[in-house]
Amino acid sequence: MANKIDRVPVREQDPKVRATNFEEVCYGYNAQEAMLEASRCLNCKKPRCVDACPVGINIPAFVHQVLEGDFKGAYDTISQDSSLPAICGRVCPQETQCEGSCILGVKGQSVSIGKLERFVADYNQEHLEQVQYSEAHHNNFRERIEERRECIRQMRSGFVKREGDAAVKVAVIGSGPAGLACASDLAKLGYNVTIFESLHKPGGVLTYGIPEFRLPKKAVVEKELQKLIDMGIKIETDVFVGRTVTIDDLMDKEGFKAVFVGTGAGLPMFLGIPGENLNGVFSANEYLTRNNLMQAFSKESDTPIFRAKKVCVVGGGNVAMDAARTALRLGSEVTIVYRRTEKELPARAEEVHHAMEEGIRFQMLTNPVEVLGDENGWVRGIRCIRMELGEPDESGRRSPVPIQGSEFEIETDALIVALGTKINRLIADTTPGLETDRKGRLLTTETATSRKGVFAGGDVVTGAATVILAMGEGRKAAAAIHRYLRGDGSL
Amino acid sequence: MYRIVDKKQLTPLIYSLWVEAPRIASSAKPGQFLIVRTGENGERVPLTICDYDTRKGTVRIVVQIAGVSSSKICHLNVGNYLTDVAGPLGKPSDFMEIPEDDLKDKRYLFVAGGVGAAPVYPQAKYLYERGAHVDVIIGARNKDLIIMEDEMRKVCTNLYICTDDGSKGEKGVVTLLMERLCAPSGTQNGTEGAFSGDFAPSGTQNGTEGAFPGDFAPSGTQNGTEGAFPGEAGVVPYDMCVAIGPMIMMKFATLMAKKLELPITVSLNTLMVDGTGMCGACRVSVAGKTMFACVDGPEFNGYDVDFDEALRRQTLYRKEEQEANAAAGLDLRR
Numbered sequence: 001m002a003n004k005i006d007r008v009p010v011r012e013q014d015p016k017v018r019a020t021n022f023e024e025v026c027y028g029y030n031a032q033e034a035m036l037e038a039s040r041c042l043n044c045k046k047p048r049c050v051d052a053c054p055v056g057i058n059i060p061a062f063v064h065q066v067l068e069g070d071f072k073g074a075y076d077t078i079s080q081d082s083s084l085p086a087i088c089g090r091v092c093p094q095e096t097q098c099e100g101s102c103i104l105g106v107k108g109q110s111v112s113i114g115k116l117e118r119f120v121a122d123y124n125q126e127h128l129e130q131v132q133y134s135e136a137h138h139n140n141f142r143e144r145i146e147e148r149r150e151c152i153r154q155m156r157s158g159f160v161k162r163e164g165d166a167a168v169k170v171a172v173i174g175s176g177p178a179g180l181a182c183a184s185d186l187a188k189l190g191y192n193v194t195i196f197e198s199l200h201k202p203g204g205v206l207t208y209g210i211p212e213f214r215l216p217k218k219a220v221v222e223k224e225l226q227k228l229i230d231m232g233i234k235i236e237t238d239v240f241v242g243r244t245v246t247i248d249d250l251m252d253k254e255g256f257k258a259v260f261v262g263t264g265a266g267l268p269m270f271l272g273i274p275g276e277n278l279n280g281v282f283s284a285n286e287y288l289t290r291n292n293l294m295q296a297f298s299k300e301s302d303t304p305i306f307r308a309k310k311v312c313v314v315g316g317g318n319v320a321m322d323a324a325r326t327a328l329r330l331g332s333e334v335t336i337v338y339r340r341t342e343k344e345l346p347a348r349a350e351e352v353h354h355a356m357e358e359g360i361r362f363q364m365l366t367n368p369v370e371v372l373g374d375e376n377g378w379v380r381g382i383r384c385i386r387m388e389l390g391e392p393d394e395s396g397r398r399s400p401v402p403i404q405g406s407e408f409e410i411e412t413d414a415l416i417v418a419l420g421t422k423i424n425r426l427i428a429d430t431t432p433g434l435e436t437d438r439k440g441r442l443l444t445t446e447t448a449t450s451r452k453g454v455f456a457g458g459d460v461v462t463g464a465a466t467v468i469l470a471m472g473e474g475r476k477a478a479a480a481i482h483r484y485l486r487g488d489g490s491l
Numbered sequence: 492m493y494r495i496v497d498k499k500q501l502t503p504l505i506y507s508l509w510v511e512a513p514r515i516a517s518s519a520k521p522g523q524f525l526i527v528r529t530g531e532n533g534e535r536v537p538l539t540i541c542d543y544d545t546r547k548g549t550v551r552i553v554v555q556i557a558g559v560s561s562s563k564i565c566h567l568n569v570g571n572y573l574t575d576v577a578g579p580l581g582k583p584s585d586f587m588e589i590p591e592d593d594l595k596d597k598r599y600l601f602v603a604g605g606v607g608a609a610p611v612y613p614q615a616k617y618l619y620e621r622g623a624h625v626d627v628i629i630g631a632r633n634k635d636l637i638i639m640e641d642e643m644r645k646v647c648t649n650l651y652i653c654t655d656d657g658s659k660g661e662k663g664v665v666t667l668l669m670e671r672l673c674a675p676s677g678t679q680n681g682t683e684g685a686f687s688g689d690f691a692p693s694g695t696q697n698g699t700e701g702a703f704p705g706d707f708a709p710s711g712t713q714n715g716t717e718g719a720f721p722g723e724a725g726v727v728p729y730d731m732c733v734a735i736g737p738m739i740m741m742k743f744a745t746l747m748a749k750k751l752e753l754p755i756t757v758s759l760n761t762l763m764v765d766g767t768g769m770c771g772a773c774r775v776s777v778a779g780k781t782m783f784a785c786v787d788g789p790e791f792n793g794y795d796v797d798f799d800e801a802l803r804r805q806t807l808y809r810k811e812e813q814e815a816n817a818a819a820g821l822d823l824r825r
Contacts, residue, residue, distance in 0.1 A: 198577065198765075198767050199577075199765060199767075200528055200535070200574070200575040200577065208765075208769075237575070237577075238575050238576060238577040239514065239577075240577060240578070240580065240767055243518065243523075243578065243579055243580060244514050244515060244518055244577070244578065244579070245514055245518060266767070266768065266769040267768050267769065267771075267783075268769070268770065268771045270771070270774075270781065276781065277774055277775075277776060277781060277800055277804065279803060279804060279806070279807050280807075282771075282772075283770055283771040285769050285770050285771065286764055286770035286771055286772045289764050289765060289769065289770050290764060290770075293765075294534070294535070294764065295532065298532070300532045301532045301534075302530075302532055302533055302534040302559055302560050302563075302815070303534045303535075303764075304808040304811035304812070304815070306807065306808070376803070377800070377803045424767070424768050424769075424786070426768075426786070
């Protein structure tokens with residue numbers, strides 16, 4: 001019988017202290033706290049949490065293993081479906097997925113599944129890495145031998161035409177969540193996987209986008225990446241596919257038998273209002289890339305970042321929260337400007353809560369209409385209009401309508417625009433036969449694109465979404481690539 | 492890691508490096524650029540591609556010391572490694588789309604300011620090798636900043652050099668030569684110093700480290716005529732002008748081209764971070780629309796570029812750059 005206690009609170013850095021540093025906000029559970037929290041799970045017969053998880057982790061099973069203190073077993077359970085648990089435990093929007101469907105959440109508080117997942121991953125990283133590594137290595141080795149045999153059988157039967165060594169090469173373009181999940185599954189299946197990354201560091205949004213205080217780079221991201229490298233996955237950085245090399249080159253000249261495109265949606269959108277190119281207007285992508293990828297917050301870094309007295313961030317998603325909390329830590333007074341109300345904020349509840357705790361001001365029902373500049377072309381403020389909520393739009397949220405004559409000014413030295421991203425068309429433009437929709441999203445059927453042997457998943461297919469959805473798509477694509485290479489797919 | 496296989500000092504502040512980067516060497520095209528990073532804390536510095544050798548798998552970059560990052564790059568020696576070299580980035584030059592046979596009948600005028608000679612070189616070379624008429628103007632503040640003269644001479648029909656102080660070639664700025672080269676024959680001597688006044692913003696050139704740091708400080712004009720000028724009465728003797736150099740030079744080259752009714756392409760050296768379209772630091776207004784220099788450019792129709800905005804946006808981190816230069820004890824006075 002489940003323990004009817006309140007959700008076990010998670011320890012966090014004090015808001016006043018953390019507002020001045022980039023260290024991780026949430027400390028996570030320790031073993032006792034995790035076991036206590038796990039005791040709250042009802043172990044439902046029909047676990048709704050599993051259905052709500054984009055990668056279908058067997059949540060009741062791993063929670064039960066935590067309850068019994070079998071943290072290694074819990075890790076293995078999660079690993080069956082997720083390749084990056086330490087990351088997902090930190091950045092998934094659990095309140096709209098697993099925790100959102102937890103039956104306990106109907107009348108009270110759901111099981112803190114995300115925090116439990118994070119605990120299991122971190123505990124494993126700290127205490128069980130050695131054991132885990134050698135066993136995984138062992139299993140992987142056995143699996144690979146079997147796969148190689150299978151490859152040879154297929155070669156003989158003509159399914160996979162290859163000369164030379166026994167490995168089938170698969171290229172994964174983009175080392176963000178979709179690419180990493182896809183590469184991980186393909187490597188487990190025994191394929192020879194190379195990931196191509198345009199930046200100098202792998203990880204995609206995990207590296208350039210999500211800040212250190214939410215997702216530590218050295219302690220979490222780099223360790224997860226290292227696991228993939230230990231599995232034999234090659235990562236080639238500084239390769240901007242479409243410019244450095246094309247998909248045709250990879251397939252025709254370099255012998256890749258299949259390609260997965262997980263290039264995301266990286267192009268920042270701007271407001272399209274006057275004054276947007278004034279000095280002091282930044283995309284959240286730029287601001288976050290300077291600080292996360294280029295480490296501009298550190299004195300050691302050669303990359304500058306604009307340190308404003310006052311910063312306005314427009315947008316209400318996770319990226320807006322990340323940019324706002326980064327600006328706060330760099331010493332700015334920060335206001336988030338959002339056109340709907342707190343209820344409609346698309347960011348994770350925890351991020352909004354943390355942002356508020358840290359002292360970020362929220363200016364709801366407000367939309368900028370013009371960026372105001374001083375005589376030298378630097379931002380001095382934004383002119384905004386007040387909004388009210390009208391009829392629900394296609395997303396089901398009530399759409400904001402401007403209130404005529406309600407314009408007012410907010411004084412600020414910088415404006416960070418976090419209104420979402422769109423797709424870079426480079427891959428589509430440089431790959432003959434690759435079809436897209438009007439927004440540049442690659443058209444796919446069960447992750448297969450219109451080009452034979454080319455698969456895609458993540459934001460480049462769906463438009464900007466979440467880490468876990470991209471991972472789910474990456475995994476589906478790995479399965480589809482496997483079917484295709486074995487010759488029993490529909491292609 | 493990308494090994495430096497050759498290094499030459501071209502002037503007291505400008506260096507030429509050949510770097511092993513086989514993927515880039517086989518895909519680079521005229522008009523494109525690279526992003527180079529030195530050290531774990533290094534900045535991503537956009538630099539133009541000066542040359543490439545597909546067979547050896549090497550690319551050549553020319554770097555002027557303009558700040559901490561470019562200084563770090565220039566202090567590396569043969570056998571040392573650049574931490575990252577990414578590219579080629581941006582779109583190749585428009586003329587790459589023209590069928591090679593048609594290039595024979597084309598007449599190009601290149602205007603290179605300072606280190607701008609480096610990106611002009613592969614473009615001139617490509618066109619000249621395909622039979623186009625290629626005239627090149629290289630301009631700089633003084634003779635110490637004129638680079639690649641001998642190499643350039645081999646890939647163009649005529650080479651014209653000018654310096655602000657007259658220490659090499661003609662005394663004067665590039666626009667003066669542009670005007671004279673386009674003037675109907677017999678009227679060259681009529682050129683007047685009409686542009687000296689327009690070149691007011693001395694000191695607008697900033698220490699922004701970026702794609703094509705160069706040197707350009709407009710000064711007085713000079714009427715001395717030398718060499719042959721190809722103009723014919725009433726006809727602009729070029730199909731296209733390409734200007735690459737400091738932003739302020741490209742602005743005035745464009746104003747001159749407009750006056751001469753000569754189409755002009757400019758290559759914008761904006762601030763950049765990733766260089767792949769992800770950040771928008773490089774945005775410029777082109778024909779009233781916001782474009783990203785890194786993926787929509789770097790080359791644009793000069794007539795359409797809002798140069799004043801571009802000049803202003805280059806100054807965004809000037810304070811931070813000056814502080815960094817001071818902290819590193821970097822003396823950029825010449």
